Amino acid sequence: MKINTHKILGAFLAFLFSCMVxxxxxxxPAQTDRWVIQPDGSIKWTINGRLPHTDHIEMSGEKVSVWVxxxxxxxxxxxxxxxxVFPTFRMLxxxxxxxxxxxxQDNELPRFFINNRKLKTDLANGKKxxxxxxxxxxxxxxGIMRIEASAGNPALVKIDRSIFPSVDKPLVIEKFVFTxxxxxxxxxxxxxxxxxxxxxxxxxKVRPHSVIMGTVNDGSRVIQPGANAAFAVYYLATDxxxxxxxxxxxxxxxxxxxxxxxxxxPLQLKTPDSxxxxxxxxxxxxxxxxxxxxxxxxxxxxxxxxxxxxxxxxDQAEYISPFFAFSxxxxxxxxxxxxxxxxxxxxxxxxxxxxSSIVAEGDAVWKGAGDRGDQAMIAYGASRYALTxxxxxxxxxxxxxxxxxxxxxxxxxxxxxxxxxxxxxLEGRFPSGKANLSTNSLYYDALISAAYLGKQLHQxxxxxxxxxxxxxxxxxxxxxxxxxSIEGFETYKYYETNDxxxxxxxxxxxxxxxxxxxxxxxxxxxxxxxxxxxxATQAGKETFWDRSTLYALRGVLQAGKTEKAMDYLxxxxxxxxxxxxxxxxxxxYPEGNQRHLSAESGLYCRIFTxxxxxxxxTGFSNFDCTPRLPNGWNEMALNNIHSFGxxxxxxxxxxxxxxxxxxxxxxxxxxxxxxxxxxxxxxVL
Numbered sequence: 001m002k003i004n005t006h007k008i009l010g011a012f013l014a015f016l017f018s019c020m021v022x023x024x025x026x027x028x029p030a031q032t033d034r035w036v037i038q039p040d041g042s043i044k045w046t047i048n049g050r051l052p053h054t055d056h057i058e059m060s061g062e063k064v065s066v067w068v069x070x071x072x073x074x075x076x077x078x079x080x081x082x083x084x085v086f087p088t089f090r091m092l093x094x095x096x097x098x099x100x101x102x103x104x105q106d107n108e109l110p111r112f113f114i115n116n117r118k119l120k121t122d123l124a125n126g127k128k129x130x131x132x133x134x135x136x137x138x139x140x141x142x143g144i145m146r147i148e149a150s151a152g153n154p155a156l157v158k159i160d161r162s163i164f165p166s167v168d169k170p171l172v173i174e175k176f177v178f179t180x181x182x183x184x185x186x187x188x189x190x191x192x193x194x195x196x197x198x199x200x201x202x203x204x205k206v207r208p209h210s211v212i213m214g215t216v217n218d219g220s221r222v223i224q225p226g227a228n229a230a231f232a233v234y235y236l237a238t239d240x241x242x243x244x245x246x247x248x249x250x251x252x253x254x255x256x257x258x259x260x261x262x263x264x265x266p267l268q269l270k271t272p273d274s275x276x277x278x279x280x281x282x283x284x285x286x287x288x289x290x291x292x293x294x295x296x297x298x299x300x301x302x303x304x305x306x307x308x309x310x311x312x313x314x315d316q317a318e319y320i321s322p323f324f325a326f327s328x329x330x331x332x333x334x335x336x337x338x339x340x341x342x343x344x345x346x347x348x349x350x351x352x353x354x355x356s357s358i359v360a361e362g363d364a365v366w367k368g369a370g371d372r373g374d375q376a377m378i379a380y381g382a383s384r385y386a387l388t389x390x391x392x393x394x395x396x397x398x399x400x401x402x403x404x405x406x407x408x409x410x411x412x413x414x415x416x417x418x419x420x421x422x423x424x425x426l427e428g429r430f431p432s433g434k435a436n437l438s439t440n441s442l443y444y445d446a447l448i449s450a451a452y453l454g455k456q457l458h459q460x461x462x463x464x465x466x467x468x469x470x471x472x473x474x475x476x477x478x479x480x481x482x483x484x485s486i487e488g489f490e491t492y493k494y495y496e497t498n499d500x501x502x503x504x505x506x507x508x509x510x511x512x513x514x515x516x517x518x519x520x521x522x523x524x525x526x527x528x529x530x531x532x533x534x535x536a537t538q539a540g541k542e543t544f545w546d547r548s549t550l551y552a553l554r555g556v557l558q559a560g561k562t563e564k565a566m567d568y569l570x571x572x573x574x575x576x577x578x579x580x581x582x583x584x585x586x587x588x589y590p591e592g593n594q595r596h597l598s599a600e601s602g603l604y605c606r607i608f609t610x611x612x613x614x615x616x617x618t619g620f621s622n623f624d625c626t627p628r629l630p631n632g633w634n635e636m637a638l639n640n641i642h643s644f645g646x647x648x649x650x651x652x653x654x655x656x657x658x659x660x661x662x663x664x665x666x667x668x669x670x671x672x673x674x675x676x677x678x679x680x681x682x683x684v685l
Contacts, residue, residue: 025522026530028571033578037278041264042142043583051076055581057145058286058303058596061165061256062293063088064237066172067305068145068163078136079122080147081105082163086170086237087292087301087308090205094364096357099308100199100237102211109233110193110215112176115186119151132156141583143260143285144253156182157223167255168293170237175249179228190231192218196241210241216249263288266328269608270637279573279583280608283601286584287320288327290598291335296342296362298335304587304595310359310366311339313374314425317381318442319547320602325388326609328642337394340382344401351408354378370422371412373439377425379405380442383449387617390645392457395620399457402450409443410470417477419443424504426545429591430538433495437482440474441507447471448512452618475513483516487528487539490519501528501539503548509555510610517559524552525568533589534572545588550603557611560678562628569607613638613650614680621645625662625673626680627652646685 034050035043054071065085072078085101092098105122112119120131135155137148147161160177180186194214201208216232223229232249269280291300294309301308302315311317316339324332342362346354355365356374382402386395412420414435421439424432432438447467454464484493487501494502505520523529528539534549536542549572556565577583585604586594609615613636614626621644629636629652637651648666655661655674662681664671673681 025525026527028567029532031571031574031579033574034580035578035582037274037578038140040142041278041281042140042146043278043282043577044138044140046138047072047076047136053580056595057141057583058290058305059143059145059163059165060290060292060301060303060598061171061259062168062291062298063170064165064172065290065303065308066163066165066235070139070145070147072136076135078134078149079106080163082172082174082235083305084172084211084235084237085303085305085308086209086211088294088361089170089209089237089239090309090360091199091203092205094205094360096310096359096366097306098205098360100209100211101305102197102235104213104235108195108213109174110191110218112191112231113187113189114151114156114178116189134159142282143263143289144256150181151178156180156186157188162253164253164256166252167259169252171247171252172235173247173249173252174233174235175230175253176232177228177230178223180223180225183225185225186223187220188223188229188231189220190215190218193233198241207239210238212236212238212241214247216247259289260285263327263329266640266642267326267605267609268639270639272633272636273570275570275573275577276608279577280605282577282583283585283604284327285601286596286598287323287601287605288329288332291331294361297338298331299338299361300332300335300598302587302597302599304592304597307597309361310357311342312357313343313354313372313377315597315599317343318377319381319599321381322384322388323602323605323609325385325390326605326615326641326643328640328647333389336385336389337397340378340385340398340401343378344398344404347401347404351404351411353408354405369427372423372425372427373419373421373436373442375405375408376419376421376439376442376446378402379409379446379450383446383453384617386453387449387456387619388615388623388643390620390643392620395453395457399453399459402446402453406443406446406450406467409439409446416481417473418481419474425547426537429543430502431495431498433497435481436495436504437478437492437502438494438504438507440478440482441511441513444471444474444478444513445511447474449617456620478508478513479515485519486523489523489526491516491523492520501526503529503535503537503545503552506535506548506552506555509559510551512558512616514559517561521556521559521561521564524556525564530568533575543588543590546585546600547587547603550585550600550607554603554607554611557607557628558614558626560628562630565611565628566630609638612636613652615650617644618682619644621685623683624680625650625683626678627660627662629654629660629677644685648685 035045052073056069058067067083069081083103087099089100090098107122117132121134132151140146144164149159158179162175196212199209221229290303321336324336353371355367357366382398386398418435420435424436424438451464451467482492492505553569584596585600587597616624635653639649651663653661662673675681
């Protein structure tokens with residue numbers, strides 16, 4: 001028998017390399033927090049050095065969004081810039097970015113005077129002799145941006161400044177509350193201001209649009225020691241500038257606070273880790289606030305100064321709408337149903353692809369990247385949403401869209417039994433071949449979910465059985481076509497000729513395909529993919545998109561690697577909530593400069609609902625639950641869940657090292673299940 005020493009040596013070296021690579025896990029770097037969680041659930045940056053520093057945040061209402069860039073230079077001089085976006089005031093021709101927006105700088109604010117001395121808020125441009133200094137003490141966030149400052153040296157007044165969008169009007173408010181902190185009366189003045197700009201009538205949709213910056217409660221006040229006075233500046237869009245609009249800044253602030261509380265009240269995460277609880281609450285705010293009331297109904301929009309009054313098959317249909325079925329937010333659920341309804345309008349008997357995006361309040365579409373696997377995205381999201389929402393009438397409306405999208409994907413199978421698509425959701429930014437792992441993973445889960453849903457809707461058994469049969473075949477074909485050793489890891493190639501690690505190898509984990517979980521998880525957390533900001537889109541590149549990190553963290557939990565997932569989840573959450581760019585998950589870098597697109601926040605919340613608590617919808621009133629209770633935690637809970645047609649609490653408690661207790665509380669009804677740690681329990685409400 002002839003021994004091939006070259007083959008043996010090659011195999012041995014490959015084995016050694018594999019062992020070395022598997023052993024390489026990223027040592028997570030120490031983090032220095034800039035922000036601190038407060039007792040009221042807000043986060044606060046107290047200015048105590050570490051300058052210069054700048055950041056930006058977006059806040060949204062039904063008719064407006066405001067992007068605020070703020071910061072202090074090395075001398076402590078502050079600057080605030082506001083870009084105000086009006087999603088339903090649009091220009092021609094129709095397009096994704098045809099909304100109007102205007103930016104306002106500090107030097108455009110009305111002038112303030114304290115005891116006849118001008119308050120210099122625009123410190124970036126220097127301060128004249130005699131002007132009063134404006135000294136920022138802290139900045140905080142919780143749905144409203146609040147700036148605490150003082151004026152004078154020694155200080156004469158404390159200034160509480162807040163910036164927030166109106167809940168239901170094309171309006172942003174910037175409010176200033178001055179409190180006299182001396183022992184003598186103080187005279188405060190804000191000058192009257194009204195400035196209007198009007199769009200070109202030839203390019204304006206329907207009619208010209210006016211944007212007005214003006215003052216509320218302008219004039220002079222004498223403030224006694226300990227008393228305060230409030231002034232406000234508004235930024236308003238209108239098509240009828242001659243009509244008087246009464247603006248009540250206090251009422252608008254109260255309405256914004258109520259809206260935030262309405263978002264936060266359902267689906268409350270309760271764990272021993274306040275960082276995760278707070279990050280989850282903040283993600284709910286950003287994910288849910290970014291819904292715009294358009295002429296075709298409520299539309300969730302990504303935001304980021306670019307994406308408004310429009311929907312995408314990935315951001316809305318795939319990422320955020322399935323979360324709304326958990327959220328308990330009525331507007332969120334209206335937006336989800338509206339999203340799927342609008343996509344359904346583009347079904348056709350020829351099975352031409354549905355557009356990737358419907359824009360301009362439904363008046364136009366974008367399909368510039370061809371078929372991105374959009375039908376798989378829609379079928380996955382709509383079937384998961386319908387099951388979790390738990391309302392048969394809604395599910396019946398979604399069923400034709402789901403089945404059409406499944407049939408479209410089935411018709412796109414190639415000779416190897418995997419789905420072809422022109423691109424993936426990155427739209428050609430990175431190569432994806434003729435068939436990619438993302439589209440096929442989504443299609444696989446959509447088939448499983450559709451089988452569950454079809455049974456609930458009493459569809460023919462032959463149809464639901466066929467979906468299960470197709471899913472089983474696709475799972476096998478995914479392994480044959482995409483399963484590979486990449487850079488020493490037994491994981492997946494992203495497309496047929498791919499030979500470098502890609503972040504989206506995490507997707508099979510989130511769909512319950514765990515055959516290559518060990519190699520995939522090792523690859524995800526290796527230095528080849530994991531960076532200071534989460535997963536690199538492709539090994540060796542600086543580009544990252546948070547969406548892949550968020551999917552990966554969920555998938556690693558679903559694969560049962562709880563402690564590993566929690567280490568990286570805590571790291572990621574701390575960086576996003578308390579670090580240098582806060583307080584939400586971001587879209588990407590370098591593209592977009594880490595803007596706070598909103599659907600990514602929905603993906604963050606789904607790490608907990610579907611990953612940590614392991615909720616997999618199987619019917620209108622039932623789900624599989626595979627909880628992943630971390631070591632060191634005795635219990636965790638999701639309270640006030642509005643799903644499966646019910647309102648209930650879900651609590652996971654540790655009974656022993658091997659046993660967990662699942663407690664479902666629905667009013668006075670309590671259901672308990674005892675399971676082995678790591679097992680799955682079928683829950684029937």
